[in-house]
Amino acid sequence: MTVYNFNPGPSALPSEVLERAKDSMFNYQNTGLSVLEMSHRSPLYEDVHFQAIADVRSLLAVPENYHILFLQGGASLQFAMLPMNFLSPGKKAGYILSGSWSEKAYQEASRIGAAIVLASDKDNNYRSIPAVDENHFADDLAYIHITSNNTIFGTQWDALPTRKSIPVCVDASSDIFSKPIEWDNVDLLYAGAQKNAGPSGVTIVIIRNEFLQTANKTVPKYLAYDTHVKADSLYNTPPTGSIYLLGLTMKWIKENGGVKGMEAAAKKKAGLLYDAIDASGSFYQGHADKASRSCMNVTFTLQNSELEKQFLQEAKARGFIGVNGHRSVGGCRASIYNAVPLSHVEALRSFMIEFQKAHA
Structure with missing residues (x-):
């Protein structure tokens, strides 16, 4: 019987990626080593790592003034890491609620500092993307957060809100690599890989350098984006197998x-x-x-x-x-x-x- 995989995440991987992994992942370049057991400091793994980053940049047309990170902890860690880095005293984080995951992001930010709801479709059981008028946002907002696609309710932003003077942060976990991204309207974007970019275990974070420079300096070192930027996402042992499969998925997207x-x-x-x-x-x-x-x-x-x-x-x-x-x-x-x-x-x-x- 044919199996038709419509799982919401972890979700289907391209069959071609699985075939390539079977052929190469467990004896990488005939070294007798699998990608899972190579040193992440070795030239062999560095080739995998930096090629995957380069392919993400190429596919999404990420400008050079943005850093691309491979982190762990899924989007759920980003719910906390984002406000820890950018929600400073005297500022508020503005959240647009379009589903359960944006709710969770808002709730986590509320544990860290002042977070407010800018718009919500909750009273309508999240049937639509709420209307947003950026011209009426207060000047004391540290950033605006949106979830670009809502897996549970099946709604999606057709286009990101036009960025004015307030930084815009996007959880794109469930639609990254499914359409082009308007980088003029994004300061930070994050996405768990396990829907469109590869297997679970690695999270992509893309951050504008000018926004990064405004980050709080008192964040624990591992939770500071700048730590991982300076270390090229090699500050600690990365999920090497997940990144390798992500790299294969990038190549598959290019080929298709x-x-x-x-x-x-x-x-x-x-x-x-x-x-x-x-x-x-x-x-x-x-x-x-x-x-x-x-x-x-x-x-x-x-x-x-x-x-x-x-x-x-x-x-x-x-x-x-x-x-x-x-x-x-x-x-x-x-x-x-x-x-x-x-x-x-x-x-x-x-x-x-x-x-x-x-x-x-």
Whole structure:
């Protein structure tokens, strides 16, 4: 039976990446050493490390005045590390709430200093991206934080807010490498790798140098971004295996049209599923408002809980893995990250149509 992996994270890796890893990861360049056991101070590993950084810069067209870091702790550590570095006394951190992860980021910042909610769609059960007017933000904001894609509710920023004078920080964990990034509007961006960039274990942080210079100087050394910038992300032992696989994933993205190729594929895959939902006559009901729909996570419900349960049972029996919604909200969700093949999305769409015909 074919397995169709729609897991929200860790999510599917490209089959080509897995094949290359099988061939090279466990006897790297015929040295008799796997990438997992090489010294991170060795020239062999440094080649892996710095090539991966260079490929991230190339794919995302990151300007030279931005530093690219490979850190650990996932986006969850960034929820705390960001305000520790940039939320100083007398300033406030402004958070735009568009889902559960932006809530968690806000809550963590509130433990560290003064954090405020600038806009929120919580009262609407996070069905849309909240409207933002940067012209009315107070001057005492240290930064503005947004979550570019919301995995649980299936909403996504179509474009980042236009940066004025206040730094903008972005959690792009679930849509990095799926579309180009407008760097003029970003001062710091972070993303756990385990959805579009590789396996779990490594977190990408990209930070404007001018913003870095404003960081607090009293942060514990390991939690200061500047520590890792100066050490080229080699301050302590990095997750070498995860970074190697991230590097292979970067090469795969390059070979498949780059970020613009990923964007075109994402729109096509998402369109197939949203078309099936919209044409179902409310048999399937999308959670997100149409203007805020995500190209990464398609969320929907069925007409009642019993039908939904049956749908998920039959989907699993047919090889569709990870289609159940997040445990906090229920429903159904198809996570269609870069590595999910178009053919798998077509198979899910066909199953949805077939199920509707049998149960409508």
